[in-house]
Amino acid sequence: MNARLIVILIAxxxxxxxxxxxxxxxxxxxxxxxxxxxxxxxxxxxxxEWSRLQLEQAWLADASHVESKAREHLGMEIPExxxxxxxxxx
Amino acid sequence: xxxxxxxxxxxxxxxxxLLIFLLCSIALVARAVNLQIxxxxxxxxxxxxxxxxxxxxxxxxxxxxxxxxxPLAVSTPxxxxxxxxxxxxxSPGDIEPLxxxxxxxxxxxxxxxxxxxxxxxxxxxxxxHPDVAAQIESLxxxxxxxxxxxxxxxxAGEVTSHVIGFTNIDDIGQEGLELAYNDWxxxxxxxxxxxxxxxxxxxxxxxxxxxxxxGHDLSLTIDxxxxxxxxxxxxxxxxxxGARSGSVVLLDVKSGEVLAxxxxxxxxxxxxxxxxxxxxxxxxxxVFEPGSVMKPFAVASALETGRWTPTTPIDxxxxxxxxxGHTISDHRNYGxxxxxxxxxxxxxxxxxxxxxxxxxxxxxxxxxxxxxGDVTGTGFPGESxxxxxxxxxxxxxxxxxxxxGYGISVTVLQLAEAFAALAxxxxxxxxxxxxxxxxxxxxxxxxxxxxxxxxxxxxxxGPEGTGKNARVENYRVxxxxxxxxxxxxxxxxxxxxxxxxGFVPSSDPELVGVVMINDPSxxxxxxxxxxxxxxxxxxxGALRLLDIPPDNYEGxxxxxxxxxxxxxx
Numbered sequence: 001m002n003a004r005l006i007v008i009l010i011a012x013x014x015x016x017x018x019x020x021x022x023x024x025x026x027x028x029x030x031x032x033x034x035x036x037x038x039x040x041x042x043x044x045x046x047x048x049e050w051s052r053l054q055l056e057q058a059w060l061a062d063a064s065h066v067e068s069k070a071r072e073h074l075g076m077e078i079p080e081x082x083x084x085x086x087x088x089x090x
Numbered sequence: 091x092x093x094x095x096x097x098x099x100x101x102x103x104x105x106x107x108l109l110i111f112l113l114c115s116i117a118l119v120a121r122a123v124n125l126q127i128x129x130x131x132x133x134x135x136x137x138x139x140x141x142x143x144x145x146x147x148x149x150x151x152x153x154x155x156x157x158x159x160x161p162l163a164v165s166t167p168x169x170x171x172x173x174x175x176x177x178x179x180x181s182p183g184d185i186e187p188l189x190x191x192x193x194x195x196x197x198x199x200x201x202x203x204x205x206x207x208x209x210x211x212x213x214x215x216x217x218x219h220p221d222v223a224a225q226i227e228s229l230x231x232x233x234x235x236x237x238x239x240x241x242x243x244x245x246a247g248e249v250t251s252h253v254i255g256f257t258n259i260d261d262i263g264q265e266g267l268e269l270a271y272n273d274w275x276x277x278x279x280x281x282x283x284x285x286x287x288x289x290x291x292x293x294x295x296x297x298x299x300x301x302x303x304x305g306h307d308l309s310l311t312i313d314x315x316x317x318x319x320x321x322x323x324x325x326x327x328x329x330x331x332g333a334r335s336g337s338v339v340l341l342d343v344k345s346g347e348v349l350a351x352x353x354x355x356x357x358x359x360x361x362x363x364x365x366x367x368x369x370x371x372x373x374x375x376x377v378f379e380p381g382s383v384m385k386p387f388a389v390a391s392a393l394e395t396g397r398w399t400p401t402t403p404i405d406x407x408x409x410x411x412x413x414x415g416h417t418i419s420d421h422r423n424y425g426x427x428x429x430x431x432x433x434x435x436x437x438x439x440x441x442x443x444x445x446x447x448x449x450x451x452x453x454x455x456x457x458x459x460x461x462x463g464d465v466t467g468t469g470f471p472g473e474s475x476x477x478x479x480x481x482x483x484x485x486x487x488x489x490x491x492x493x494x495g496y497g498i499s500v501t502v503l504q505l506a507e508a509f510a511a512l513a514x515x516x517x518x519x520x521x522x523x524x525x526x527x528x529x530x531x532x533x534x535x536x537x538x539x540x541x542x543x544x545x546x547x548x549x550x551x552g553p554e555g556t557g558k559n560a561r562v563e564n565y566r567v568x569x570x571x572x573x574x575x576x577x578x579x580x581x582x583x584x585x586x587x588x589x590x591x592g593f594v595p596s597s598d599p600e601l602v603g604v605v606m607i608n609d610p611s612x613x614x615x616x617x618x619x620x621x622x623x624x625x626x627x628x629x630x631g632a633l634r635l636l637d638i639p640p641d642n643y644e645g646x647x648x649x650x651x652x653x654x655x656x657x658x659x
Contacts, residue, residue: 044167044238047150051166051243054153058161058245063318081563086640086647 142285148238149277151261152305156314162250165240169223170216175203177233184231191225217241248356249321252371256359269471277305309525311347319631321352327624328354331610337373339506341602346519346529375472377499381574382436383591384495386543391456392444393539400430400542406439414487418442433546434555438494445493454481459534460508467520476500506604509591513599516540544568548596560622562629564640566596571617585609588620594629597641
């Protein structure tokens, strides 16, 4: 009798524990899912930002853009023949 | 006694429990009847409120990069808006603000949705501007949803459009390398199972059914700087001479890699309004009769017989020759010349005399080895093989015209491939557009003969040559001019194709370039006047950008004594 009661109590305790476990796991999984969603959004945001930066960089580094900057703003030009020295490898 | 109690208790307990269960089931049945018959809306609402859905997880298409990793095609996420007409039509007042944000007529939207009122998914507008998407988001309308999609941007626009091509609204390649490498670039969209509420918000992420796989990046052999340069100069030349179209191709002699490939007319792949005339990558898809740029190959064929050497004399007097009733003439009477001068002066008469001395099969074989009449094997959509008729069907006059580039059709890329082989001692490499391709060289010409032909080509930019305008300061240049009349339905019209094919630096060729200008209408049409200057400007820039040391420097040369390798300044 006593032994059966103990078994039942243990079983009851186990049931309660596992119930709590399920609840906890469920909660944990939802939390993790939300976290995943946030991180995925963050990742997408970063990728989007990166591709925008790539596009911007491509535009800024565009050869004709650089050339016009060099010529007009910095007053650069291709040196005359007489000003070029060719250095040979020793 | 205790035995009696233990026997009796379960029976009374049993009835007790039976009663409780009975009451429970009566309650359940009553509720079920209530829900099914009396309060039917409740269940329907609840059912619709939570539903399990499988949604596609969009994936990114791989980027296309140039040989230095500069982006040429980039996918970036944008929002598209879709509606559920069933829901939205229930609150028609919501259509007005939505239409205002999109800048369209509200009645128009309503009509479209009414036509599709039985559907649950209708695209309203794809690829929104980020600001518009944010405005729609802030309206928080029922039945209106934003879906993330990727839009393709081409930062170099019309400069690279022919090589790269473009994708359609569903991100599938339609032209160019976007089409050829679609499977490689395209990712595999994933699938996830979620529970959504009636407003379309995700309540719970149940499971990932299929992980999305992003597409692979594609690295091209194109150098964006050279591509820009070639495009700008080609456009300028085509405008200046009022030409119908034009192409420039630049190859790396030592690897067969295409460094630049541009055409006019072109189009901007970032806009959808495209004119079909500008879509073709003419350098690969269009063929033309090359004219005199073919002479080096006829000469190479002659040298192979051993009967001809660079100094074998040919008498071109009186400047014309009659072959089977056809008269072939030179620009003027060059008198007695030799094989080298044939190339320098571009003599049709001398080329004819050489061709008629050759076995048709041998001449055909030489042309065939250089890749004429064969696809270049880049895998580019719409690639043309050109036309080189079999020698068994050659007539005598045809054999003569083949020596100076008529009766044969080639693409600009084929010509570049063949000239690269002349430049690299007879080693032919299949041109490639994508990095990592292995194209082992095939020996198509004896190195000695290749060097002899290359030396003849250098005289073309010499003091007496036809290609003086192709000269590049501080470098030795080899090449050949070409001017061909365009064939039309009624024989050869007075319309021309000006071309120049050549390589630099002559002492150790690194770059080969082919320029083709179709139908210049500004009065000038000679290859030496229209195409050669373009070759010169493109090569001048390319040699500087690629740091190729000059081989014909007349200024001061100093020895760098005591400078450690790698140490700057």
